[in-house]
Amino acid sequence: MKEDPKIRLSNVSKEFISRTGHTVALKKINLTIPDGEFFCIVGPSGCGKTTLLRILAGLEEASSGVIDIKSTDPTRPLNSMVFQEQSIFPWMNVRDNVAYGLRVRSIPKKQRYEIADHYISMIGLTKFADAYPHQLSGGMKQRVSVARAFANDPEILLMDEPFGALDEQNRIILQQELLRIWELTKKTTVFITHSIDEALCLGDRIMIMTANPGKIKAIINVDLPRPRDISTIRISSRYNELYQEIWLSLREEVMKRQEAAATL
Numbered sequence: 001m002k003e004d005p006k007i008r009l010s011n012v013s014k015e016f017i018s019r020t021g022h023t024v025a026l027k028k029i030n031l032t033i034p035d036g037e038f039f040c041i042v043g044p045s046g047c048g049k050t051t052l053l054r055i056l057a058g059l060e061e062a063s064s065g066v067i068d069i070k071s072t073d074p075t076r077p078l079n080s081m082v083f084q085e086q087s088i089f090p091w092m093n094v095r096d097n098v099a100y101g102l103r104v105r106s107i108p109k110k111q112r113y114e115i116a117d118h119y120i121s122m123i124g125l126t127k128f129a130d131a132y133p134h135q136l137s138g139g140m141k142q143r144v145s146v147a148r149a150f151a152n153d154p155e156i157l158l159m160d161e162p163f164g165a166l167d168e169q170n171r172i173i174l175q176q177e178l179l180r181i182w183e184l185t186k187k188t189t190v191f192i193t194h195s196i197d198e199a200l201c202l203g204d205r206i207m208i209m210t211a212n213p214g215k216i217k218a219i220i221n222v223d224l225p226r227p228r229d230i231s232t233i234r235i236s237s238r239y240n241e242l243y244q245e246i247w248l249s250l251r252e253e254v255m256k257r258q259e260a261a262a263t264l
């Protein structure tokens, strides 16, 4: 991993003001993510994970603080986002969905199809390149979203619980595919998950957030070897130690969140 910071957040806070009240979603987030890191975020529901990702994506403005994402190539998009819910176009086939961002950037058809087919093959959907989303299962559609994000070749990849809606078997297959593509590309990735296991299988570091307001509680270094094999990593003693450490920290926040909700 190169030590160059790719993402730097200094004192980033976000408040939402609405008719029903005033929510401090994020409070003074200070964070540096080096180029090529797989950075995971876990935290109780409502702690500001999605808000942080939307700020990184430029979809939401911070109330205060500085966000710095280092761009190395102005012709590439700064970020691509993969959401929990499928966000592919139903009227386009798999190849055109994956090539969509490249078309927007006016990359010639032959070239964009070559790039699209490369990632379609990586996610194991070559036979379905001409198929339409309604012909695919939920897991396959999510694979198309992942392939599209990589085909865009953004400076950073942002993923918000991308496999959260999938059944366990599909989730494992997608985790393995993502791990394989990421290990080949080493693209800086910020990945939100509610699963400690998923964060440990994929991440270089895991940030644990506190319940309201969302702050950084701890950042854990995942010193598990790479390249990783998900099935063998889970049976290592280090995996279990890290799992316990993260769970104890997270559990406290989840309980706080429940208590806060109960007294409302």
Ligand SMILES: Nc1ncnc2c1ncn2[C@@H]1O[C@H](COP(=O)(O)OP(=O)(O)O)[C@@H](O)[C@H]1O
Pocket (backbone or CB within 6 Å): 016, 017, 018, 023, 024, 025, 043, 044, 045, 046, 047, 048, 049, 050, 051, 052
């Ligand atoms: N557009 C919005 N307007 C008002 N409040 C919001 C908005 N978006 C998020 N929030 C609030 O900010 C907090 C953090 O939300 P969110 O980032 O979605 O949390 P998470 O993704 O960790 O579950 C929550 O209390 C949520 O209700």
Ligand SMILES: [Mg+2]
Pocket (backbone or CB within 6 Å): 049, 050, 051
């Ligand atoms: Mg969220």
